[in-house]
Amino acid sequence: MTLPFQTFAADLAYRDLPPPLLDILRRSFLDTMGVAAVASTSDMAHIAVRGAAAMFGITNAGASRVLMDGRSLSPAGAAMAGAFTVDAVDAHDTTSPCKGHAGSGVFPALMAMADASDKPLNGMDFAVHLAIGYEISYRSGLAQHATCPDYHTSGAWTAVGIAAAAARVLGLTPEQIRHAAGIGEYHGPRSQMMRCIDHPTMVRDGVGWGAPSGITAAYLAREGFTGAPALTCEEAPEFWADLGQGWRTVEDTSYKPYPCCRWAHPSIDSVAHLMSAHDLSHQEIARVEIKTFHNATRLAGHRPATPDEFAYSIAFPVATMIVRGQIGVHELAPETLSDPDILRVSDVVELIDDDHFTRISQGKRWAQVTIHTKDGRRFEDVPRTPKGDSDAPLSDNEISEKFHLFADPVLGAPRAAEIETLATEFDSLNASDFSRLLDLCLTSP
Template identity: 75%
Template sequence: MSVPFHEFSANLSYNDLPADLLAVLRRSFTDTLGVAAVASTTDMAKFAVRGARATFGQGNAGGARVLMDGSLLSPAGAAMAGGFTVDAVDAHDTTSPCKGHVGSAAFPALLAMAEVMAKPLTGQDFAVFLAVCYEISCRAGLAQHATCPDYHTSGSWTAVGVAVAAARMLGGDAEILRQAAGIAEYHGPRSQMMRCIDYPTMVRDGVGWGAPSGVVAAYLAREGFTGAPALTCEQAPEFWEDLGHAWRTVEDTSYKAYPCCRWAHPSIDAVAHLMAEHGLTPQDIAGVDIATFHNATRLAGHNPATPDEFAYGIAFPVATMIVRGQIGVPELAEATLQDLEIKRISNLVNLIDDDHFTKISHGKRWAQVTIRTTDGRSLQDKPRTPKGDNDLPLSNAEISEKFRLFADPVIGSNRATELEQLSDSFDSLSASDFTRLLDLSLTAP
C-alpha cells in the first residue's frame, strides 16, 4: 500500500483531484439529482421519509433536509431517507466491478452532512469530501466482493466510504477516519443482493441503511468510539496499492440509460435497435428470445405487480421499450403495469440461461436478442453489453437529456435548468452559490 487509506483521506486536497475525476463527480452530481427528482414522487420515498422522521428526528447535531423533500431530520435521518429515495428509481450511477452504486449513498449522506457544517462549504470543499467517499467506496467494494462469498448490496461497502468522508467533514484526523471506517464496515448492512433479485421489494440495494450507517459511524468515531480495522481497507492490500496514483472512481464509474436493473439494459438496447432497423411495430412481434447470463435470468418479472418488480425485471422493461419506444417518467407510473399491450409482449419473452454469457459476464453484462415476427422472420441482434458502460459511454448530451427527462416534469423546467447548471460546475462554486445548490437539491418539488 503506497499510503494508508485513512492518511490519504485525511490529507487529500482539491489540488490533488485530477480533471478526469472532477468530470466524473460533476456528471454523477447532475445524474443523481435527476434520479432523485423523479424518485421523490414514489411511495417508497414517502414511506422512507416517514420512517426516518419517526426514528431519526433532529438531535443536537443540527437539522439536515432530506433530498428533494425538505423534511428536517438529523444528518443520519436525512441520509437514510435520501438514500432510500434515490434507490427508489434504479437509474443512478454504477460501478460495474463492484456490481453496485456509489452515488445513491454518497450524495444523500454528504449533502446532509453539508447542512450541519459550522462553516458554509465551497464547491471545492465538497469535491474533496465527495472524492474521498467515491474512492474509498469503490476500493472497499472491490475488496469485499473478492473476499466474501455472498453478493452483498452497495450499502455494505458505501457505508465505509460515507463514514470516512463524513468523519473528514467533522474535522477528524486520520486516526478518527480509520476508526470510522471500521465501525461502518462492522455495522453496515451486509444485505444479500440476490434476495432482492428473487423477491423484489423496497429494500433494494441497501443504501438506505448504508448511508446512515456511515454517518453514525463518523459521529461515533469523533466521540472516541473505536472500530478499526476495517478489513476491506486494511487486509486486502492488492486493492489499495495504487491509492493516490490511480483513481478507481474514474476507471469504474458509468451511467445508466434506463431506470431498471443494468442486467436488463443490453436486451433493451437490442430490441430498440431491432425495432428501428426493421421498422417493426408491437403488432409484428410473435416472440422475443433473450440469451443472457444466469443471474439475469432470475430477473424474469413477466407480470410485475409493483414498481420494485418492474425495476428488477427484464421481460417487462423489454416489452415497455417495444411498445412505448422509451422508458421515462410516464413508464415509471404504476398504471404502466396494467398496460395490456406491454403485458402481452412481456409474456412473449423467453429468457435463456446461456453458459457462455455467464462465463464472460464478470464485470460485464452480456445478452443476445432474437425477435420472431408474425410473418415468420427470425431477426437476431449481435451480442451486446449495455450502452452507458465505459466502453460505450453516454455522452454529456445524453446525461443532460436523461436529467431533463426525469427532472422537468417533477420540479419544473426553470428549477431543473438552474440545478443542472450548478451541479455540472459544483466544484467551482463559492460558498453562497453552493448553498444555493443545496437549497435546490434539498427542497420539495
C-alpha cells in the same frame, strides 16, 4: 508504498483531483439529482421519509434537510431518507465491477453532512468529500466481492466510504477516520442482493441503511468509539495499491439510460436497435429470446405488480421498449404495469441462461437478443454490453436530456435548469453559491 486509506481521506486536497475525476463527479451530481427528483414522487420515498422522521429527529449534530423534501432531520435521518429516495428509481450511476452503486448513498449522505455543517462548505470542499466517498466505496466494494461468499448490496460497502468521507467533514484525525471506516464496515448492512432480485421489495440496494450507518460511524469515532480495522480496506492490499494515483471512480463509473436494473440494459439496447433497424411494430412480435448470464435470468418479471418488481425485471422493461420505444417518466406510472400491449409482449419473452455469457460477465454484463415475428422472420442481434459503460459512454447531452426528462415534470423547467447550471460546475462554486445549490436540491418540489 501503498498509501493508507485513512491518510488519503485526511490529506486529500482539491488540487489532487484530476480533471477526469472532476468530470465524473459533476456528471454524477447532475444525474443523481434528476433521479432524486422523479424518485421523490414515489411511494417508497414518502414511506422512507416518514420512517426516518419517526426515528431520527434533529439532534445536537445539527439539522439536515431531506433531499427533494425539505423537512429537517438529523444528518443520519436525512441520509437514510435521501438514500432510500434516490434508490426508489433504479436509474442512478453504477459500477459494474462492484455490481452496485455508490452515488445513491454517497450524495444524500454528504449533502446531509454539508447541510448540518457549522462551517459553510464551498464546491471544492464538497468535491474532495465526494472523491473520498466514491473512491473508498469502490475499493471496499471490490475487496468485499473478492473475499466474501455472498453478493452483498451496495449499502455494505458504501457505508465504509461514507464513514471515511463523513469523518473528513467532521475534521477527524487519520486514526479516527480509520476507526470510522471500521465501524461503518462492521455495522453496515450485509444485505443479500439476490434476495431482492428474487423477491423485489423496497429494501432495494441497501443504501438506505448504508448511508446512515456511515454517518453514524463518523460521529461515533469522533466521540472515541473504536472499530478498526475495516477488513476490506486493510486486509485486501491488491485493491488499494494505487490509491491516490489511480482512480477507480474514473475507470468504473457508468450511467444508466433506463430506470431499471443494469442487468436488463443490454437486452433493452438490443431490442431498441432491432425494432428500429427493421422497422418493426410491437403487433408483429411473436417471440423474443434473450440469452444472458445466470443472475440476470433471475430478473424474470414478466408481469410485475409493483414498481419494485418492475425495477428488478428484464422481460417487462424489454417489452416496454418494444411497445413504447422508450422507458421514461411515463413508463414509471402505475398504469404501465397493466398495459395490455406490454403484457402480451412480456409474456412471450424467453430468458435463456447461457453458460458462455455467465463466464464472461465479470465486470461486464452480456446479453444477446433474437426477435421472431408472427410471419416467421427472425432477427438476431450481436451480443451486447450496456450503453453507458466506459466503452460506450453516455454523452454530456444524453446525461442532460435524461436529467430534464426526470426533473422537469417534477421541479419545473426553471428550477431544473438552475440545478443543471450549478451542478455541472459545482466544484467552482463559492460557499454562497454552493449553499444555493443545496437549497435547490434539499427543498420539496
